[in-house]
Amino acid sequence: MAVRTPLIIVLLSALTALFFLSVIIGPAGITMADTLRALLWGQGEAATLVMREIRLPRAILAVMVGASLGLAGAAMQGYLRNPLAEPGLIGVSGSAALGAVIVLQTGLAAVWWLALPFAALGGALASVLLILLLAGPRGSSLTLILAGIAISALAGAMTTLVLNLSPNPFAASEVVFWMMGSLSDRSFDHVWIALPFMIIGWILLLSLGRPLDVLTLGEDAAATMGVATGRTRLVLVLGIAACVGAATAVAGAIGFVGLVVPHILRPFVGARPSSLLWASALGGAVMVLAADLAVRLILPDRDLKLGVLMAIIGAPFFLHLIYKTRGEVR
Amino acid sequence: MTLLELDHLTVRRGECPVVDHVTLPVAAGECVGLIGPNGAGKTTLMRAALGLEPFSGTSSLAMLTAVERARTAAFLPQARQIAWPMDVETLVALGRVPHLPRGTAPGAVDRAAVDDALHRLGLDGFRQRIATQLSGGEQGRVLIARALAQQTPLLLADEPIAGLDPAQQIATMQVFAGLAQEGRAVIVSLHDLGLAARHCTRLILMHQGRLVADGTPNQVLTPELMAQVFGISIWRQDSPLGPVLQPMGVL
Numbered sequence: 001m002a003v004r005t006p007l008i009i010v011l012l013s014a015l016t017a018l019f020f021l022s023v024i025i026g027p028a029g030i031t032m033a034d035t036l037r038a039l040l041w042g043q044g045e046a047a048t049l050v051m052r053e054i055r056l057p058r059a060i061l062a063v064m065v066g067a068s069l070g071l072a073g074a075a076m077q078g079y080l081r082n083p084l085a086e087p088g089l090i091g092v093s094g095s096a097a098l099g100a101v102i103v104l105q106t107g108l109a110a111v112w113w114l115a116l117p118f119a120a121l122g123g124a125l126a127s128v129l130l131i132l133l134l135a136g137p138r139g140s141s142l143t144l145i146l147a148g149i150a151i152s153a154l155a156g157a158m159t160t161l162v163l164n165l166s167p168n169p170f171a172a173s174e175v176v177f178w179m180m181g182s183l184s185d186r187s188f189d190h191v192w193i194a195l196p197f198m199i200i201g202w203i204l205l206l207s208l209g210r211p212l213d214v215l216t217l218g219e220d221a222a223a224t225m226g227v228a229t230g231r232t233r234l235v236l237v238l239g240i241a242a243c244v245g246a247a248t249a250v251a252g253a254i255g256f257v258g259l260v261v262p263h264i265l266r267p268f269v270g271a272r273p274s275s276l277l278w279a280s281a282l283g284g285a286v287m288v289l290a291a292d293l294a295v296r297l298i299l300p301d302r303d304l305k306l307g308v309l310m311a312i313i314g315a316p317f318f319l320h321l322i323y324k325t326r327g328e329v330r
Numbered sequence: 331m332t333l334l335e336l337d338h339l340t341v342r343r344g345e346c347p348v349v350d351h352v353t354l355p356v357a358a359g360e361c362v363g364l365i366g367p368n369g370a371g372k373t374t375l376m377r378a379a380l381g382l383e384p385f386s387g388t389s390s391l392a393m394l395t396a397v398e399r400a401r402t403a404a405f406l407p408q409a410r411q412i413a414w415p416m417d418v419e420t421l422v423a424l425g426r427v428p429h430l431p432r433g434t435a436p437g438a439v440d441r442a443a444v445d446d447a448l449h450r451l452g453l454d455g456f457r458q459r460i461a462t463q464l465s466g467g468e469q470g471r472v473l474i475a476r477a478l479a480q481q482t483p484l485l486l487a488d489e490p491i492a493g494l495d496p497a498q499q500i501a502t503m504q505v506f507a508g509l510a511q512e513g514r515a516v517i518v519s520l521h522d523l524g525l526a527a528r529h530c531t532r533l534i535l536m537h538q539g540r541l542v543a544d545g546t547p548n549q550v551l552t553p554e555l556m557a558q559v560f561g562i563s564i565w566r567q568d569s570p571l572g573p574v575l576q577p578m579g580v581l
Contacts, residue, residue, distance in 0.1 A: 081413035214427055217476065218411035224380055225480070226400035226428040271414040 007268045011282040015063070018289040022059040023051065025296065057188045062292045063285040064191070065183070065251045068198050068243035070284015071277060073258015075205045078212035078273035079236050080135065082144060083263060084321055087244045088255025090148025092127045094155035096248035097178045099123030101159050104174060105166050117193050121245030127151050128237045181252035181307025183292050190250040197249075201242030202281070204235050209274030216273065254307045256314020257284050263321065331358045333484045333515045334379065334403070338387035341371075341378045341539075348374045350539035351387070356517060358483065361510035363530035363547075364519040367560055370536040372519040373408060376486045380405055391484075400428030404480035408488040410469050412461045418472050419457040422447055425479030447478035450505050452498075467494045474502060478509075485509065487518045491525070503529035523564070527551055527575040535559060547573065557581055 024035045030047050039056065042048025069087070076085045087093055099119035102108075108115040134147035156179075163175040211232040214222040223229050247254070261283040262276055269275035288306070291313070295304045334356040341349040349371045356362055364372050378385040380403065381392030391403050404425070412421065425447065426440040436444075448454055451471045456464070461472050474490050487506070491499040499522065506516040507529045520526055526533055526547060533550040535543040537559045543550045556564045556577075563578045 081411075210427060210432075214424055216411075216413045216416065216421070217424065217473070218407060218409060218413075220377065220382055220407040220409075221405065221411070221476075223382055223396075224400060224403065224405035225424070226397045228396055266414070270420060271416045272420060273414065 007265070007279060008282070011279065011286060014286045015282060015289070018286060018293065019059050019063065022062060022289055022293055023055050025293065026050070026055055053187060054185075057186055057191050058183050058292070059289065060191055061183050061186050061194070061250060062289045064194060064198055065247040065254065066257060066285035066288030067281040068201060068247045068284070069254060069257035070261040070280040070282075070287070071202060071205050071258075072240045072243040073284070074262040074273070074276045074280035075208060075212065075236060076240060076258065077262055078208070078276065079215065079232070080144060081215065083266075083325065084259070084318075085144060086256065086259035087124075087128075087240060088253065088257070089152075089259060089318065090127075090131055090144065091151030091153075091155050092124050092131070092240065092244050093181075093248050093253040093255055094152050094159070094179075095123040095127035096120040096245045097123070097253040098155045098159045098162075099245075100249055100252075101162050101175055101178050104178075105162050105168065113193065117197055117246055117249040120249035121197060121241050123155070124245035124248065125237065125241035127155065128240050132233065132237065177305075178248075178252040179307075180305035181248075181254035181310070182295075182303075182305045183251055183288075184303060186250060194246040194250045197242045197246035201239045201246065204239030205243065206277055206281075208232060208235060208239070209277055212273035212277070252305075252307055254288070254310050256310045256317065257287055259321070260314050260317045261287055263317065332356065332390075333358055334517070335390040336375075336379055336387070337389075339375070339378055339385055339389055340387050341374050341383055341385045347539050349378060349385070352536075352541045354534065354541065354544070356484070356515050358513050358515050359510055359531075360515045361507050361529065361531045362515070362517045363526040363533045364517055364536065365521070365523065365526055365533060365550075366536035366542075370559075371539040372536055373488055374539075375536065376405070376488055376517065376519065380486065397428060400480070400482075402482055403484040403486060404477040404482040406474060406477040406485070406487040406490055408492075410466070410473055412469060412473070415460045415462045417457065418453060418459050418461050418464075418475075419444065419448070421461050421472060422453075422475045422479050425476045425481075428480060443479050443481050447475040450478060450508075451475040452501065467498060470494055471498065471502070474505075478505075483514050485514065485516045485518075487516065489519050489521070491520060491522065499525060507531075523551060523556075523577060524575045527566075527573045551575055 024032050034047055035051055038047035039051040073086045076087060077083055099122050100116055103115045103119040130151055131147050135144040163172060211227045214225050214227050219229055262280045265279045265283050266276060269279050291309050292306055295306050295309055298304060332355050336352055336354040339349055339352045340347055352375060366372055377383040379389045379391055391399055394402060423436060423444050426436055426443060451474055453471060453475055461469060470493060477485055491502050503525050506518055509516050510531060530547060533547050534541060535550050542559055543555055553564055556562055561581050563581055565576045565578050567574045
């Protein structure tokens with residue numbers, strides 16, 4: 001059950017190092033010693049504000065969002081027994097973003113602070129249910145991808161419809177933010193909005209280790225080995241909706257994390273779905289931290305969006321995976 | 331001791347009964363061969379008996395809770411599914427899951443069960459091999475080993491020897507017969523009537539969802555029943571090496 005020790009050490013060290021870098025690197029031009037002093041012992045001067053209100057929540061959000069997306073990807077792949085299943089790719093993130101955009105444009109988000117996460121979660125939930133309904137429990141690659149294309153297209157169309165009909169001149173930049181995904185200008189408010197939902201999602205998905213392991217042998221074998229298949233599906237749907245919904249509510253639609261991370265880590269955990277859950281949560285956090293750092297370093301003045309960078313890295317991976325599995329597509 | 335009790339088990343697809351009022355007790359020590367043409371209802375009978383399929387009538391297994399059932403009966407589905415490139419030992423060890431309460435790691439008993447299952451199927455040298463890279467027949471044996479590792483009193487195997495080479499077909503049937511001799515029970519569906527005649531203690535013949543014959547291989551593998559159900563002629567002889575049966579032609 002446990003993730004192999006060297007892997008967990010590598011991932012945790014990478015996580016710590018990148019978190020540290022994420023906090024000390026930024027456009028404010030503060031030296032490393034000053035950043036730490038400001039973070040730990042500061043008393044309200046500008047550097048302390050930058051550290052505590054901008055960089056720290058951003059780094060924490062990168063860890064939370066990355067862990068959620070990596071975990072959701074690993075869980076969905078384990079359940080559908082398909083390495084191409086990824087919440088961002090098959091429209092779950094897009095649907096969550098649609099929910100977020102609707103409550104933002106209608107002003108509901110300003111009325112009730114929980115409206116935003118709940119709407120994103122609702123969007124994610126609806127799309128996961130639709131995917132499972134369309135693709136069936138076996139999740140054959142072909143129907144899964146087709147269902148994903150349809151749901152992505154629908155969510156994208158609805159999002160641009162909201163943009164189209166919005167009387168608000170700021171709508172365009174808002175909607176673009178949700179569609180591209182970013183961690184810039186986030187605060188601790190965002191951490192507190194997302195964290196409760198993510199924790200619930202993490203608990204739900206991490207509890208699925210054993211059922212997912214046994215599902216390797218197929219639904220019938222799993223059912224005769226004591227796995228409650230209906231309950232497993234319910235926990236999976238709720239867990240993915242909570243993770244992806246909360247991540248999208250604070251960072252917009254960020255794809256490919258749940259595709260790339262489990263794919264890289266699978267060989268290191270002996271392909272065991274239960275171990276892959278933990279490994280992908282850590283690996284997802286590492287990847288989003290690294291990508292968010294890269295976004296700040298590559299084009300510091302142009303506000304490169306995190307979701308765009310992830311897509312640039314992730315899409316070739318997706319092509320590679322399709323190439324590898326093309327013989328098995330049913 | 332009766333390990334499985336089916337009473338008027340019926341499964342319908344729409345109006346059409348796929349399994350039609352099958353009544354059947356299976357006792358410890360029996361190696362039951364389930365034979366019949368394609369579409370006779372063998373797979374559906376097994377799945378319904380395990381509660382994987384809605385049915386009317388009763389099945390003693392379907393009345394158990396999921397965990398109790400997993401400790402009573404192991405099932406080897408016909409479709410050989412290994413979704414991820416796991417090593418053989420890990421895959422076979424999945425059979426121990428029903429015996430491990432949540433959060434406990436496999437112990438000495440579990441490792442012994444896995445070793446025993448691997449050994450019985452001649453897979454000792456395959457432990458570290460990646461299961462998905464093995465040949466179809468080897469994968470089939472790995473999955474049989476998984477079901478054996480579950481160490482249940484009853485084993486239901488759906489066409490386990492399809493696609494195995496002759497030596498492995500015989501070896502596998504001998505493993506099943508051995509389990510029966512140890513006081514467990516096996517229900518195995520198969521199409522090789524010769525192997526059924528030699529290794530099963532009892533045969534159940536199904537045709538169009540109904541149980542047509544139930545008895546010793548001698549009672550069931552008669553030229554009349556084979557002609558009626560399969561539409562074939564057979565040649566049968568009791569040799570010094572045991573019964574020999576060969577399907578000869580289509581009638």
